[in-house]
Amino acid sequence: MEQRITDQDVLPAETLALPRRGWRINPVKAVVVTGICWTGFAMMAWLVHHNRTTALDHTGLLFWRNAGDLTPIGSPMVLEALRDMTALGGTLIMTMMVLAAITALLFLKLRREAFLLAITAMTGTLVEVQMKLWVGRARPEIVPHLTEAGGMSFPSGHSFNSAMIYIAIALAFATMSARHSVRYTIVGVAIALSMLIATSRVWLGVHFPSDVIAGWLGGAGWAFLASALFFQPAKAAAESHAAEKLDVITEKGRTAHQPQ
Incomplete structure (x- = not known):
């Protein structure tokens, strides 16, 4: 027998049903993944420091170029697509993505996730900058650069930040x-997505393959480590009296939209 749906059973379009929150990545699993990623990062950093990535770096950079004049393989459309892809890991886009994600999480009253994402992004950026200063590796000059790039080369900032930010955002919304x-x-x-961004840096000639491998592993590792390390501070901040003012959708507003 079919069950008839009446008007009283249908919520108005203006009603927002907030998700049930509770899931979080298992902190033990997060630490294990972090250990794997950061072990890989440490190995790559050691190899770079002892000049043992030359074959990998030269092969990776030349793989995307024609042998004669070192021009990029593929049509101009491919080059434009790779530039668009690499822009997704740039500072401006990353900042906008974080702010947009935090705003959306606050609208959904997921304050804990919003605070955790903000802490992850801020601390991870500091870690990435310090590692660049510590290693001080110059950018590759083996092939012509196909996009603008400045600063030190190891680890790749685009690779680190895209892995950290996109994975952190995914963990936040997965709840x-x-x-x-x-x-x-x-x-x-x-x-x-973050792996594609990392690959684009090598294709464009502005990073060695070892830069992006280490950068991606470091960024991914930080995203998972932060999910375990900063969970309690983010939870405490989200439950504070001051944080309650960040709720964009109030209980009063939600009640007003409920069907009578």
Whole structure:
């Protein structure tokens, strides 16, 4: 027998059903993933410091170029697409993405996730800058650069920041779903996107392959480490009296939209 749906059973379009929150990545698993990523980063840093990545770096940079004049392989459309891809890991886009994600999380009353994302982004940026200063590696001059790039080369800032930010955003919004498959898909897409951004840096000639490998591993590792390390501080900040003022959608406003 079919069940009839009446007007009283349908919520108005203006009603926002906030997600049930509660999921978080298992902190033990997060630390394990961090250990794997940062072990890989440390190994790559050691190899770079002892000049043992020359073959990898030369092969990786020349792989995308024609042998004769070192021009990029592919049509101008490919070059434009790679420049668009690498822009997704730039400072401006990353900053806008973080601010947009934090705003959305606050609208959804996911203050804990918003605070955790903000802390992850700020601390991770400091870590990335310090590592660049510590290593002080110059950018590659093996092939012509196909986009503007400044600063030190190791680790790749685009690779580090895109892995850190996109994975952190994915972990924040994954809390909205109770299904493992949905959460894995969200995080998986973030990982794939950040890897494409990292690859574009080598294709454009502004980073050695070892730069982007280390950068991606470092950024991904920091995203997972921060999810465990800063969870309690973010939770405490989100539950403070001052943080309650950040709720964009008030309980009063929600009640006013409920059907009578």
